Amino acid sequence: xxxxxxxxxDGVSKxxxxxxxxxxxxxxxxxxxxxxxxxAIMGPSGSGKSTLLNQVGCLDVPTSGTLRLAGADVxxxxxxxxxxxxxxTIGYIFQKFNLIPLLTAYENxxxxxxxxxxxxxTTDRVHNLLEMVGISRSHATxxxxxxxxxxxxxxxxxxxxxxxxxxxxxxxxxxxLDTKTGEQIMGILEDLxxxxxxxxxxxxxxxxxxxxxxxxxxxxGCIV
Amino acid sequence: MKKxxxxxxxxxxxxxxxxxxxxxxxxxxxxxxxxxASMGMMGTNMTLSVTAELSEMAxxxxxxxxxxxxxxxxxxxxxxxSSDDDDEYISESQLKDIQRAxxxxxxxxLYSETEDISIGSDxxxxxxxxxxxxxxxxxxxxxxxxxxxxxxSVLIGPTLAEKYDLVPGNRxxxxxxxxxxxxxxxxxxxxxxxxMSMDINSDNAIIATEKWFTGTFxxxxxxxxxxxxxxxxNDADAVTEAIEDQLNRxxxxxxxxxxxxxxxxVTDTVSTLTTFVMGIxxxxxxxxxVSIFNVMMMSVSERTRENGILRSIGTRRRELIxxxxxxxxxxxxxxxxxxxxxxxxxxxxxxxxxxGTTDYFFYPASLVYVPAAMAxxxxxxxxxxxxxxWHSAQLDPVEALQAD
Numbered sequence: 001x002x003x004x005x006x007x008x009x010d011g012v013s014k015x016x017x018x019x020x021x022x023x024x025x026x027x028x029x030x031x032x033x034x035x036x037x038x039x040a041i042m043g044p045s046g047s048g049k050s051t052l053l054n055q056v057g058c059l060d061v062p063t064s065g066t067l068r069l070a071g072a073d074v075x076x077x078x079x080x081x082x083x084x085x086x087x088x089t090i091g092y093i094f095q096k097f098n099l100i101p102l103l104t105a106y107e108n109x110x111x112x113x114x115x116x117x118x119x120x121x122t123t124d125r126v127h128n129l130l131e132m133v134g135i136s137r138s139h140a141t142x143x144x145x146x147x148x149x150x151x152x153x154x155x156x157x158x159x160x161x162x163x164x165x166x167x168x169x170x171x172x173x174x175x176x177l178d179t180k181t182g183e184q185i186m187g188i189l190e191d192l193x194x195x196x197x198x199x200x201x202x203x204x205x206x207x208x209x210x211x212x213x214x215x216x217x218x219x220x221g222c223i224v
Numbered sequence: 225m226k227k228x229x230x231x232x233x234x235x236x237x238x239x240x241x242x243x244x245x246x247x248x249x250x251x252x253x254x255x256x257x258x259x260x261a262s263m264g265m266m267g268t269n270m271t272l273s274v275t276a277e278l279s280e281m282a283x284x285x286x287x288x289x290x291x292x293x294x295x296x297x298x299x300x301x302x303x304x305x306s307s308d309d310d311d312e313y314i315s316e317s318q319l320k321d322i323q324r325a326x327x328x329x330x331x332x333x334l335y336s337e338t339e340d341i342s343i344g345s346d347x348x349x350x351x352x353x354x355x356x357x358x359x360x361x362x363x364x365x366x367x368x369x370x371x372x373x374x375x376x377s378v379l380i381g382p383t384l385a386e387k388y389d390l391v392p393g394n395r396x397x398x399x400x401x402x403x404x405x406x407x408x409x410x411x412x413x414x415x416x417x418x419x420m421s422m423d424i425n426s427d428n429a430i431i432a433t434e435k436w437f438t439g440t441f442x443x444x445x446x447x448x449x450x451x452x453x454x455x456x457x458n459d460a461d462a463v464t465e466a467i468e469d470q471l472n473r474x475x476x477x478x479x480x481x482x483x484x485x486x487x488x489x490v491t492d493t494v495s496t497l498t499t500f501v502m503g504i505x506x507x508x509x510x511x512x513x514v515s516i517f518n519v520m521m522m523s524v525s526e527r528t529r530e531n532g533i534l535r536s537i538g539t540r541r542r543e544l545i546x547x548x549x550x551x552x553x554x555x556x557x558x559x560x561x562x563x564x565x566x567x568x569x570x571x572x573x574x575x576x577x578x579x580g581t582t583d584y585f586f587y588p589a590s591l592v593y594v595p596a597a598m599a600x601x602x603x604x605x606x607x608x609x610x611x612x613x614w615h616s617a618q619l620d621p622v623e624a625l626q627a628d
Binding site for chain 2: 116
């Protein structure tokens with residue numbers, strides 16, 4: 001069955017121009033990821049796996065080559081369009097959780113929703129998501145610094161899901177968590193994937209990568 | 225939307241998070257607003273009180289005979305020349321013309337001489353005015369005693385009274401003893417202090433009745449000076465024109481001096497000073513702007529990672545800029561409000577101490593400096609937040625996320 005890929009990279013390169021010479025972070029990468037796939041990207045430090053994730057996540061644009069997300073060419077988008085794409089189509093889960101310290105857990109989850117719909121959530125969606133990832137209503141009123149790492153990552157997952165993104169991008173989602181908590185987080189991600197969401201995960205932990213359907217290994221900016 | 229905008233909410237929380245820093249930044253604005261507002265109010269109050277004082281003398285038009293070119297200074301400012309060489313005067317018929325031109329404004333004529341006087345064993349010289357008895361209450365105010373009822377009773381100015389220890393009932397000898405023309409008058413009233421004036425300087429003078437004056441010095445119906453007290457200072461030009469029209473059509477018979485010019489000059493000088501002082505006060509707002517700028521730059525660089533997060537989860541550049549501008553605006557508004565309240569209090573005391581009266585403090589022209597200074601404070605605050613805000617939005621989200 002030939003499905004249209006949700007993510008399509010065609011000859012993507014990323015070159016950082018430094019005074020000491022160019023650094024090729026990604027070297028002519030071509031890659032297709034179908035909707036509903038769970039892909040793990042592995043590789044040693046400095047291999048370019050995070051750079052690849054940043055391209056897919058529209059945080060950065062390729063130096064050359066084309067990147068299509070859900071059919072749209074990212075290279076032709078303005079900064080605002082890229083921002084909206086990040087808001088609506090992509091959900092991020094970071095190693096350092098990256099919650100906004102000023103907002104409560106609830107507000108952190110609600111924030112992208114407000115950015116998208118320009119109004120506060122009245123559909124109980126935020127509460128339902130928090131419940132789904134295992135954050136109780138009493139915990140929802142706490143700020144990130146008052147929560148444990150595992151709880152913060154759960155909040156971050158809820159935040160990533162609030163705008164129903166097609167793609168979930170995870171950068172070492174269990175990197176800052178103990179094994180047991182990490183397993184719980186991976187359980188949630190696997191569950192989400194089973195419900196049809198495309199998940200792309202960067203990791204250097206082979207155990208974590210076992211959850212994925214497909215593993216791509218990167219070394220020196222090339223897929224091996 | 226019932227609840228405040230999320231961007232505003234974030235801005236408020238950021239300001240609160242660094243409370244002390246925010247307070248210090250806002251303090252700069254407070255000081256700037258207070259300085260500008262109280263200096264502005266002081267200047268206005270000074271202008272208003274000086275204008276009020278001066279306009280009492282500014283409503284006077286002085287008509288004097290045209291001496292043919294030159295113009296002999298300000299008549300009534302004291303010593304006119306002695307009687308015999310003075311052939312310039314305003315005649316009875318000219319006086320009628322002036323009265324007609326003056327319309328409903330009060331007009332009176334004035335004789336004046338400077339003569340030797342002696343009180344007991346003290347000798348001196350004084351200006352002696354002669355005026356119609358019925359005009360006296362209109363022009364002069366008696367502080368002690370009463371207006372003259374007999375020909376040889378006089379009023380004297382407070383300075384003269386003090387100098388010679390005169391009280392109502394005392395007698396003054398006027399004229400040169402050796403020439404045998406000495407006359408004795410009785411003081412019946414001492415005038416209130418009047419200050420400098422264009423028409424009549426009564427503080428150091430003897431005011432005699434017209435009858436006595438012309439009886440002593442002669443010159444009845446030959447008026448060296450006619451004064452018009454205007455009901456409204458703004459009529460000065462119209463009345464002047466009317467007099468010129470009546471009397472100076474063929475040849476210049478009289479000259480009219482309008483004291484409102486002097487008032488204008490003084491008011492201009494005061495307002496120039498006010499502007500200058502406010503300029504100095506403005507420097508304090510400039511310093512406040514630099515401090516706000518510094519605080520905002522610190523805030524931006526401290527929150528690099530946070531800004532990276534905001535950007536990565538879908539906050540547009542404009543929204544991030546807005547957040548920082550809001551933060552600056554909050555500091556500005558809070559600072560301006562506190563500054564506005566304080567400047568009302570501090571301004572009141574500054575005016576009280578510097579001007580000596582707060583009669584004019586609540587005039588709109590004075591109070592307008594409070595909202596004006598507040599507006600300037602807020603604008604400066606927002607402007608100094610613009611660059612840091614813009615700077616924050618230019619960050620590369622990838623780099624920003626890697627910052628600690």
